[in-house]
Amino acid sequence: MPMEEREQTRGQYDFNxxxxxxxxxRFATPKAMCFWxxxxxxxxxxxxxxxxxxxxxxxxxxxPPRTLKLAVAEPRTIVKPDGSTSLNFFSKSGVSLVKxxxxxxxxxxxxxxxxLAAARAGATVVLLYGNSVPPGSLSAFTALNVPVVVVPTxxxxxxxxxxxxxxxxxxxxxxxxxxxxxxxxEVAGFSSQGLAFDGRVKxxxxxxxxxxxxxxxxxxxxxxxxxxxxxxxxxxxxxxxLLIQDLQFCAGL
Numbered sequence: 089m090p091m092e093e094r095e096q097t098r099g100q101y102d103f104n105x106x107x108x109x110x111x112x113x114r115f116a117t118p119k120a121m122c123f124w125x126x127x128x129x130x131x132x133x134x135x136x137x138x139x140x141x142x143x144x145x146x147x148x149x150x151x152p153p154r155t156l157k158l159a160v161a162e163p164r165t166i167v168k169p170d171g172s173t174s175l176n177f178f179s180k181s182g183v184s185l186v187k188x189x190x191x192x193x194x195x196x197x198x199x200x201x202x203x204l205a206a207a208r209a210g211a212t213v214v215l216l217y218g219n220s221v222p223p224g225s226l227s228a229f230t231a232l233n234v235p236v237v238v239v240p241t242x243x244x245x246x247x248x249x250x251x252x253x254x255x256x257x258x259x260x261x262x263x264x265x266x267x268x269x270x271x272x273x274e275v276a277g278f279s280s281q282g283l284a285f286d287g288r289v290k291x292x293x294x295x296x297x298x299x300x301x302x303x304x305x306x307x308x309x310x311x312x313x314x315x316x317x318x319x320x321x322x323x324x325x326x327x328x329x330l331l332i333q334d335l336q337f338c339a340g341l
Contacts, residue, residue, distance in 0.1 A: 125223040128152055128235065129262030130215070132243050134250040140243035143265060145223035147216070147236040148203070151264040158212055158259045160251050161189035163205075175202060177209035186211040190259035192244050194218040200226055207234045213261050217244035222298045235261065279317050295323035 127143040128151065163175040163185060175193060177186050187210030193202050195216040203226060206214045214236045221238050250257045275281045275294055282290035297320030 126151060126264050126266060128237060128264050129260075130237055130239060131260040131262070132239065132247050133258045133260070134247060135255050135257070139246050140239060144237045144239065146264070147199070147221045147223065147226045147238060148229070148232045148234075149224070149227035150233055150235050152213065152235050152261045155263060156190075156212060156259075156261040158188075158190035158261065160192060160247055160257050160259060161186040161211070162192050162248055162251070175205065177206055177211070184209045188212055190215055190261070192217065192239075192248060195221060195238065200229060200232070203232055203234075203236045204229070207232055213237070213259070215239050215244065215259070217241045225298065237261075279320070293324050293327060295320040295327070 126146045128146060130140065130142060130144045131138060132140040163177045164179070166174050166176050168174065175196075177191065177193075178184055186206055189211060190213045191206040191209075191211035192215050193206055195202060195218045197219070199216055199219065199221045202216065203214045211234060214234055216236065216238045218241055221236075226232055226236060247257055247259075275291070279294075279297065280291060282288075284290045297317055300319045302319070
């Protein structure tokens with residue numbers, strides 16, 4: 089299986105507190121390997137129209153304390169000299185653009201950094217769109233102290249367009265529910281699901297590869313989570329080694 093592209097979040101959005109890293113494939117799956125997931129009802133309203141209304145899994149460990157009715161907010165996009173872009177949740181004069189509001193922001197390649205930046209700017213809830221984020225995959229990061237969910241891109245863009253047009257819009261975040269994870273036990277979307285090029289049924293062995301808690305190499309106090317085929321590779325390799333060892337023992341080698 090190809091190794092996923094991993095992103096390290098500490099750097100531009102460094103934070104104080106426990107030192108955690110988070111690695112995520114560029115296209116993560118929403119199907120984490122857990123039996124139950126926490127979901128919150130998210131309603132996106134544009135004028136009198138309901139753009140989106142569904143139970144959405146929490147990406148982090150913080151749940152809304154009560155039903156929240158929030159105004160829509162977004163970061164501003166800064167274009168760098170090299171043509172790349174970054175998000176800034178403060179105005180040019182240093183005033184928060186999202187304080188006390190629901191922050192709609194693209195998840196990009198590093199959703200944790202985006203969520204942390206929005207939380208630091210005072211957002212009440214962070215609503216990411218774009219690349220998916222596995223349920224609970226940001227739960228190890230204690231610095232992320234606000235609810236984080238992922239909403240469909242089309243719905244998010246419709247809300248932002250309404251905001252730009254001056255149309256009254258709002259976000260409602262409901263209470264948390266526990267729901268069974270229908271994707272539990274399935275092969276993650278970023279992994280190979282077969283068949284092989286020659287038609288054989290693959291994979292032979294599968295192991296958890298979403299939101300795996302792990303220690304950071306070279307440090308006694310750095311912890312985080314990892315998503316991806318390389319996270320599952322250690323378990324699969326260990327199982328293969330035990331099988332080889334057992335076969336050698338049975339064969340008397």
